[in-house]
Amino acid sequence: MEFPEPPAQGEPEVYDGDEIVAGPASGLPVVRLFDAEGVPLRMWLAYEPQAGAITNDGVHVAVGDLDGDGVSEIVTAPADGQPFVRAWNADGTIFMHEDNPVGILVDFALNYNGGARVAVADVDFDGRGEILTVAATAPGPGIPPAIKAFEIDGTPVAGWTDFLPFGPGSDVGVVITATDRFLKH
Numbered sequence: 347m348e349f350p351e352p353p354a355q356g357e358p359e360v361y362d363g364d365e366i367v368a369g370p371a372s373g374l375p376v377v378r379l380f381d382a383e384g385v386p387l388r389m390w391l392a393y394e395p396q397a398g399a400i401t402n403d404g405v406h407v408a409v410g411d412l413d414g415d416g417v418s419e420i421v422t423a424p425a426d427g428q429p430f431v432r433a434w435n436a437d438g439t440i441f442m443h444e445d446n447p448v449g450i451l452v453d454f455a456l457n458y459n460g461g462a463r464v465a466v467a468d469v470d471f472d473g474r475g476e477i478l479t480v481a482a483t484a485p486g487p488g489i490p491p492a493i494k495a496f497e498i499d500g501t502p503v504a505g506w507t508d509f510l511p512f513g514p515g516s517d518v519g520v521v522i523t524a525t526d527r528f529l530k531h
């Protein structure tokens with residue numbers, strides 16, 4: 347399968363129509379972007395496959411508008427390994443916030459190394475999407491998985507309370523998705 351080269355940094359590109367983002371559940375953490383007919387548009391490596399002792403195996407993806415400009419960004423988390431969340435423009439360049447690349451190392455549990463799932467929704471109704479994340483595998487013995495919400499600068503969302511979707515007795519990984527369009531405000 348042939349993928350076009352990503353454009354040079356500083357040449358953001360907006361595609362017409364709907365796009366689909368895919369990441370593999372294991373293996374090289376490559377993000378693939380397709381148009382609605384399955385034609386490949388872009389692909390890029392979201393994480394170094396192996397950085398020292400850290401294995402970034404597979405990649406989970408989510409889509410949403412992080413800065414409220416009407417254009418979606420792509421959020422990634424390793425499917426396994428250190429839960430380091432990143433954000434990307436649709437052209438595969440890293441999404442910047444105030445000249446800093448978005449990068450959030452989520453503290454699910456001490457030395458947690460089991461990957462994360464991500465979603466994007468405007469949970470505080472400020473017109474910009476927040477990053478929701480949860481542990482992809484059991485956070486630790488007796489540690490239930492909590493859904494956490496972050497602003498793109500990595501700070502917890504004001505007013506957000508981490509919650510346990512499967513209660514305090516659960517210690518499994520969780521899959522999430524999100525929208526802020528179920529209800530009209």
Ligand SMILES: [Ca+2]
Nearest residue numbers: 412413415417
């Ligand atoms: Ca945006």
Ligand SMILES: [Ca+2]
Nearest residue numbers: 468470472474
């Ligand atoms: Ca928001």
Ligand SMILES: [Ca+2]
Nearest residue numbers: 470472474497
């Ligand atoms: Ca916000």
